Amino acid sequence: MNNFIQLAVFTYPHEYTVLKLLLEKEDIRFFFQNETVIGVIPFYSNALGGIFLKVHPEDLKEAKKIFSDYNFENHLHIV
Template sequence: MKQFITAAVFTYPHEIAILKHILQDAGLQFYFENETMLTVVPMYAHALGGIKLKVHPNDLDTVNRILTAFDKDNNLKIV
């Protein structure tokens, strides 16, 4: 996991709920850094730098396409 890079940063756990399922369905390698901590103590969001979507470099282009499509072509928006 050391080679994983940050593709996006979110402030609150509810922002990643649907995105997590979309990424899993696509079969991508990813994880959300700080997800558990910010679920327990949401006020630490800014101190920890938010919830970071970490992806394998080989999957970065696909993840960026998914994020763009999710943000523009869907009634469910990333806040």
């Protein structure tokens, strides 16, 4: 896990739920650092710097494409 590369930072778990499903669908090797702690104690998010999406170096190119498509085509808004 030391060689994984940080691709994005999120404040709360609901911000990346769809992205997580897209990455799993494509068999991208990834994990969210700090996900469990912030899921249990949401107020720690700012103190820990957020939730980090980390991707395996061999999957980085494909993960970047999925991430950019997700950001561009994401019409979901929390209201």
